Amino acid sequence: MYSSSYSRARLGPESRQPLYRNKGKSCGYYMRIVFFFSSLIQSLIIVSLVLFLIYGQPEKSAEEKRVEELEQGFNKLSKNNIDLRKEKGELGAQLAARTAEKAGLEKEMTKQKTEANNTEHELKKKIVSTEKKPGEMVQYLTHERDSALRDQDVNRQEAIKLGRENNLLKEQLTTYIRCCPPVHIVYLT
Structure with missing residues (x-):
């Protein structure tokens, strides 16, 4: 179809726009820009805080890491030392109890040996008396x-x-x- 560079006449609601437009921007336009940038800045601050919390801790030097490892090793050794001393005390008490029990059993064994020897002597006497x-x-x-x-x-x-x-x-x-x-x-x- 035929097309020209001239604009066509508009009919309907489009034609009701004012013929004169104000070249300046309205207050609402500037307020939207201010709110947009303020919310953008707030978002950037929040993101930077989160990133600082995650990655913001300074890296420890090799000496600090070594000191921390030595402290952990020392704490572990101290705990092991306390546990071993406690176990040593318990084993000492058990050893004392077993030693006392052993002494009692040895005493009883000596008594039983004496009784067995006496019985053996009596039996020998009876055997001798029957062999008359x-x-x-x-x-x-x-x-x-x-x-x-x-x-x-x-x-x-x-x-x-x-x-x-x-x-x-x-x-x-x-x-x-x-x-x-x-x-x-x-x-x-």
Whole structure:
């Protein structure tokens, strides 16, 4: 189509613009610029603070790092030293307890050895006494038999005596029960 360099006539709301425009900018335009730059500056300050907090710590020198490593090593060694001393005290107490227990067991073992030696001597005596000559063994056994028979007679006589006393006491109890009827005791409160 045909196109010319002249502008066409405008119709509608576009045509209602004022014909005269003010060449100066309004106050709102400048306020927006001020707010934009102030918010931009605030954002930059916040970003710079965050970056300073993250990366702002000065790097330690090699000597400072070495001193810090030595301090950490010293602290670790001190803690280990305290732990070892505590463990040494506990082990010393356990050693003392075990030493006392060992002394008690050695004393008991000595006592048991003495008793075992005494028993061994008694057994040897009995073996020697049983290995006597048969004429002496017969005499020893005869004497033991006579002694046992005498003890048996004494025990038999004691049993008879005790039986008689028991019967007598039973008779006395029966007589007492017949003579004295049971008495009822009344308690007054």
